[in-house]
Amino acid sequence: DTGVSQDPRHKITKRGQNVTFRCDPISEHNRLYWYRQTLGQGPEFLTYFQNEAQLEKSRLLSDRFSAERPKGSFSTLEIQRTEQGDSAMYLCASTHGTTDTQYFGPGTRLTVL
């Protein structure tokens, strides 16, 4: 257990529905990252926050995806109008200060039927 928690751990939804995932980083970690991982591949970067500011977004983050970190603590990732191609593991990681080591949560596995 790294101290990064994610909720839910599993989500099954029907195509076209909206889903929201939550990530709680390690306390006092000011940087928070979202990654997506499909079967057999390494994690792919989606977006990154420093405190409450979203500083970088990957081109993988289509208009249907939105992420927030309103108070610089927990973060949410929302996917609107889900598609079967969105089925993946969504991972959250956090880091602090001058260290660049990212600590990952257990992930949320999304299945879109």
Add this chain to the structure above:
Amino acid sequence: DAKTTQPPSMDCAEGRAANLPCNHSTISGNEYVYWYRQIHSQGPQYIIHGLKNNETNEMASLIITEDRKSSTLILPHATLRDTAVYYCIVRILSRDNYGQNFVFGPGTRLSVLP
């Protein structure tokens, strides 16, 4: 970030040392080598990182060649619980680049056999 090359899979006998290689021939002078692993259905777990000196911690040892074009992660006494995908990542660690994401490749799937 420099690209890395790792074998897709390796086997290791339980109790023996597991030596996982990584090639990073285009690494630049200010890029660090990081290793993470991912046990099935879990998030990636940090193992170790280094710049040019060999590093050791409670989990593993990292041996970086003198020219820094390759490295080896050593698990000294592999157990069944070390079965996982191991990722080698190189990235800049500088004040201007704090906060950048990691770029993961497909990694090496290590199977520790009883």
